[in-house]
Amino acid sequence: MDNVILTTRAITKEFPGVKALDSVDFDLRSGEVHILVGENGAGKSTLSKVILGAYIPEGGEIYLGDEKVSFKSTRDALQRGIAAVYQEFTLIPYLNVAQNIFFNREPRNKYGLIDHKKMERDAKKLLESLNCDYINVKLPTKFLSVAEQQMVEIAKALSFNPRIMVFDEPTATLSEREVESLFRRIKKLKESGIGIIYVSHRMQEFKHIGDRITVLRDGKKIATVNIDEVNDMELVNMMVGRDISQVYHRSENHFTGEVLRTEKLSDKKGRVKEVDITLNKGEIVGIAGLVGAGRTELARLIFGIDPIGGGKLFIKGKEIKDNSPVKIVKEGVGMVCEDRKRMGLALNHSVMWNTVAVSLKSFFPKLLISHKKIVEIVTDYVKQLRVATPDIYRACKNLSGGNQQKVVLAKWLSANTDIMIFDEPTRGIDVGAKMEIYAMMDKLATEGKSILMISSELPEVIGMSDRIYIMNNGRIVGECKRGELSADQIGALMLGVGGDSCAS
């Protein structure tokens, strides 16, 4: 291609335990919007960070035009005209708009001090070029709306006169109208010859904004195609298609009686909207959806971490009015979450301490506790759950991710929990440990515990759930029983396309 401005060859990036990028080739032309798409963990953010110099790849080459480059930091990439608009904003709340745009590159006056007037003039010019001159450059960015902050981020990126811009999930936090105006601005940038890498998983946007799409899966490039040569179904296939039959085993089970029900449950921030779900005794219910669809927020809401904004929550037939984790745990609900390190375990404490800390009171209603009995109880759980630890006094930080997750399970089991919420239970765990966790879930459900599983790994949801709810944009957009829908159909619902095949 004559106008290719950026090429990567065989980029490989490894993190401990995962190959985040496996020999990825990619190219970008000037004046195009090239969409990078893939499931969570497919490697799209990693690739964009390699291009931005934030990650240094273990293998492969990057070319700007014909020249080979290697970036040691984001600063190197910036100097070569590669700028980013990050998903998480990088603005400093109590510096004003102009100060943020020119942060650390402030224009100086003849005394060597910052020339605020010039800085504000230049900032204004940049914002005008984005048709955003209504933003007051003297206002601390803290007081701007999210969309305005994003415009400031774009202005900041533009101030480097980039030839290449990377947008990482730019619409995740915007309203529809704001998305439209963002797209108008991106098109304008494109017309000026800037090459744009657009990282996203919102399929409904692709046709509006993209020229070409590169699909990544498990760190590998699946294909690069022109946007008008591919349909949504084909894309979904490329993103999720894989063999899932071996890893998952779910026993036949009969469900008796409802243990959890929500009626038009909403949170206060509008991230969970009028959700109706039920969970029966002995059932595994999966909630599928992309990051930002409101799954984790729903779990937090049910577990009482976030306050209820509207609707009702019933646990074992009893309405929970003022929800709080303390109350919910008392009702026999436990949560195993993605971030075990922060919310599940005291990492510096022993397996023993973590297992019995929440349940000591029930084992020992009187004042004194018996060390011998604790050892018995904990040893029993360690055996039952097959926690690989040399002894129960080992600190949890020395265990692998899968074994840490088992200790979290032991904690809830010892507290007589019979409803479990699993939020991304297998993230960051290797396949072997995953299979053990799945087997454990199957066993628990068969024994009569109820499990609500939230996961962004679609195969996991499909493989383990007796019933699946599909979430998009805070709402339940579909429900199906085990085996009713294919991965493609569920994937399409998650992405908000072709959604009428099985809407509840």
Added chain:
Amino acid sequence: MQANTRAKSFITDFVRKIPPVLWITLLLITIFSMASDQYLKFSNFTNILVQSVPLMLVAFAQTLIVLTQGTDLSLGAQVSFVTVLWIYLTKAGLPIYIAAIISVVASMFVGSINGLIVSKGKIPPFIATLGMQNILNSISMLLTAGASIYIYHPLFYDVTKAKIIGIPLVVWITAFMFMVTWVVLYKTKLGAQIFGLGGNQEALTLAGINLVKPSIKIYAFAGLLTSVSGLITTCRLESGQPVVGAGWEFEAVAATLLGGTSLREGKGGIGGTIFGVLLITILKNGLNISGVPSLYQNAIIGLIILMSIVIDALARRMKSYEEGAKL
């Protein structure tokens, strides 16, 4: 349009930020002037200004550190260290001005070590500077064998008594240091980095800024401010005092918080701190003039400090409640 109304709300926010301190200050002045007819004299007000000088300089330093979401617990010990070092070196035969310069440089060096440990070692400032506090206190004690050390020099008297257009020299010095601090905070790169360290460290990293250099500069500058406070204190006491600065770091934190700088998010500034310090000084001065025994005075000042910190914490909790999170 929206931005405009928000500009207004920012101004009201700003105005709302200052008054509590001013109100309490005015309230105190009223109470004290009713309690004592000595209070409302001009001489007493100059007196209050002069009294506030040493803490004022330390509080400017503390404000910078708090803006980066840190706390420097070694500031008080730095003051003691400077008073001791200056006298000690002069006694050892160095010219008094050279000794003063060495003391200032030593204090800045101590600060830069703090900055290095905090940024390079990724040690919480609270812990790093607590260690430094103990080290400095110990050095001061060793240099003085635990007692005050004295020399006679006319410079001390001149500095404390000199006036320019009716206003004491030390007040002018403080005003000058305020200007310098203000310029650093609002007119230099370092100032923007201070707000960045407190507000969004990620932003600094992504801008390719190594966090070590700015941290060293900030703590070294804090050391400079503190050393000036130490020199003025020495002149006033005409001696080197190994424990004179003990506890000033906390009064400086209190003044900073009273002045509207927050312990998080890099929110606040140097202007409010002036009022925070004045409030504390007026309180002390008023309690003295009204004849409240000094044994009670510390309790009252402690209460004010606690209140200021509790108010900050409450404000934070209310804010996170508004955002809808219970944890």
